Amino acid sequence: MNILENLYQNPPKSREFLERKIRIEGSKILLKGVNGSGKSSLILNHLSKFDNFLYIDLDDIRSFGIELNNLNEFIKAKNIKALAIENLKSKIELPICDNIIISTDLNSLHIDGLNQLEILGLDYEEFILFYRKNYEARTLFSHFLIRGNLAFSPFLSEFETTAFLQKHIKASKDDLNIKILANIANFMHQPLNSFKIYKNLKAHIKLSKDKLYQNIADLEDQNLIKTILHINDNITLKRVYFSNFALKSALSLHKDPKATIANMVFCELLKLKKEIKYSNQIDFIVPDMSYGILILPFLPSELAILKAKKLSNHCNELGLKRVDIISNSQSQIAKFEKITYNVMPFWQWAIGLS
Structure with a gap:
């Protein structure tokens, strides 16, 4: 009870909150x-609406020893109107409180009685809002590319x-997980070859296949990595991406600008809340929207359109109606076989994505 009293008497200090496209409602x-x-900024901003709340961060060492299943007595005694519990890793019995918000990094965690809400990294528009620099579009794109999409990324210097x-x-x-992530960085925008990662790590450390495969599954559950399936259900190879595209450069000396830009595009696509797949020719496919994306960052628009024309039969087979081509060249529109192809730079594409 002393821990709860201390947390109650010393709530987190308010901080400047920058609006996101996501809000806590309910x-x-x-x-x-x-x-x-x-997550924390969103929660603390939400709690500021209440004059009597309790905030518990389970990653705070000072919170060690709290019995979450015995909160009712304290909540009732203090007449607490809102309860926030951060960084929960396992199910709990919900206490009785008018407003409850719990945060976790685990996709697999489900708690009866709570509505799930997912917060992604900053999209390009949010980054611009946070960054507060009056640069031209190409420069802002470069800064986004370097810094990544975590909520604190706009406030970091390039160096x-x-x-x-x-x-x-x-x-x-x-x-071990850091070494696994560093190896995954070399498979960005490629099918994830877990066995090759196993062989790479096995040469340096003692490791079983089962341990590696479980750790990779855990990293995906923790939202650090994400995978997408091939459009052909008979092909089981999954492509892998980081939830923060800047991680590749932070974890690997191997440079692959196209893969990093593809990861940027993937992170933007996540906000559509649609299933994303790929084919051997089309980088990203959103089946529900009959929509495809080609990543051709270094091709002139004329050559990008030519490549698209060569893929028109494949796009027709996939049932695509629109294909956006991400390129640093000048914007251009073409139409082949009833499919519209739009060549545009990332910054134009990201702003227009709905």
Whole structure:
């Protein structure tokens, strides 16, 4: 009870809150998202609407020993109107409180009585809002590319981004998971070859296949990595991406600008809340929208259109009606076989994505 009293008497100090496209609406919420996506800021802003609340962060060492299943007595005694519990890892019995919000980084966690809400990393528009720099579009894109999409990324200098992201990962992941992530970085925008990662790590550390496969599954459950399926159900290979596209540069010396830009595009697509797939020729496919995306960042628009024309039969077979081609070249529109192809730079595409 002393711990609860201390937390109640010393709530987190208010901080400047920058509006996101996501809002907490409702009285019983389970907020999911990768560490660093902005869950805490969103929750603290929500709590500021209440004059009597209790905030518990289970990652705070000072919270050690709290019995979450015995909160009712304290809530009733203090007449608490809102309860927030951050960084929950396992199910609990919900206490009796008018407003409850719980945060977790685990996709697999479900709690009866709570409505799930997912918070993603900053999209391009949100980054611009947070960054507050009056640069032209191409420069803003470059800064986004370097810094990534975590909620604190706009406030980092270009020169501290890599070190900060490494520290961020080290603070929450053990040495094995860091090595796994570093290996996954070399498979970005490619089918994830877990066996090859196993062979790479086995040469340096003692490791079983089962342990590796479980750790990769855990990293996906924690939203650090995400995978997508091939459009052909008979092909089981999954492509892999980071939830923060800047992680590749922070974890690997191998440079692959196209893969990083593809990861940026993937992160933007997540806000559509639609299933995303791929084919051997089309980088991303959103079947529900009959929509495809080609990543051709270094091709002139004329050559990009020519490549699209060669793929028109394949796009027709997939039932696509629109294909956006992400390129740093000049915008251009063409139509082949009833499919519209739009060549445009990332910054134009991201602003127009709905």
